[in-house]
Amino acid sequence: MxxxxxxxxxxxxxxxxxxxxxxxxxxxxxxxxxxxxxxxxxxxxxxxxxxxxxxxxxxxxxxxxxxxxxxxxxxxxxxxxxxxxxxxxxxxxxxxxxxxxxxxxxxxxxxxxxxxxTATPSIDSIAMFLVFRVCATGWMIHWLATHSELVPRYVLMMGTVGLSLISTMNMVLCYRLLRTDILTSTGNTGKNH
Structure with a gap:
């Protein structure tokens, strides 16, 4: 077109x-x-x-x-x-x-x-990822650590396990985002099948 x-x-x-x-x-x-x-x-x-x-x-x-x-x-x-x-x-x-x-x-x-x-460019995608994924998760980890004595033990354990899983997922997603948007060449994106 x-x-x-x-x-x-x-x-x-x-x-x-x-x-x-x-x-x-x-x-x-x-x-x-x-x-x-x-x-x-x-x-x-x-x-x-x-x-x-x-x-x-x-x-x-x-x-x-x-x-x-x-x-x-x-x-x-x-x-x-x-x-x-x-x-x-x-x-x-x-x-x-x-x-x-x-x-x-x-x-x-x-x-x-x-x-x-505007089809946000790759750098913006990574910046948004860092702000909305990494910073938000970091804030939740900080809150849980500073309020650990105030929350019930099972909530602390569930929060710790959940945030550990989310942090691991975020690391994998960040790696994939970096690999696909930054580390690979975009030479094959123009193909029309």
Whole structure:
């Protein structure tokens, strides 16, 4: 799919999701939802996107079974369009959030949408991994160690075992992330099967 076609699909998708949002606005609203009408419209649009792209992803894997084994270097026109449609949705939702909610209320969702739209590079993935996995686990280990006398012994044991498993998993995931995103060359990612 060339750039012009991709941009047309992205634009058409963004406009289609905006149209869906507008249609939902016109429909009668239940009494309890009047105060949060925008939020309900946003949720319905998000649900429509999830249902559409979830079924579409299953169809992509059904029609191109080799993608199950290699999602990096294999794709099809059908799967490429799926990504373009989702990008259009994220652009629409980003703008909808930015215009209808304060940044203070929606900054994390806006950041998420920005990262999805721009296909966050590998270094950002590792930084996010370190912040949200390693730092969070470190904080939990620190809390458990400093409050060990205040919690029941079985809770301390369960916490220690659980955090040990999570820490081990995080080390394995970090190694895999480093190996696939940083340590290997990206020369074979351009193949089209």
């Amino acid at each position: 060339d750039l012009k076609s991709t941009l047309l699909v992205i634009g058409g998708s963004a406009c289609s999701f905006k149209l869906l949002n507008t249609i939902v606005r016109i429909l009668p609203t239940l009494e309890p939802a009047h105060k949060k009408a925008w939020k309900w419209r946003n949720i319905i649009t998000s649900l429509a996107h999830s249902l559409l792209t979830g079924a579409w992803a299953v169809l992509c894997l059904y029609h191109q079974p080799h993608m199950v084994e290699d999602l990096i270097s294999s794709h099809s026109l059908f799967s490429h369009r799926l990504v373009a449609v989702s990008t259009g949705y994220f652009i629409n939702d980003f703008l909808d959030l930015a215009l209808n909610q304060s940044i203070r209320q929606s900054w994390e969702v806006l950041l998420h949408h920005y990262m999805v739209i």
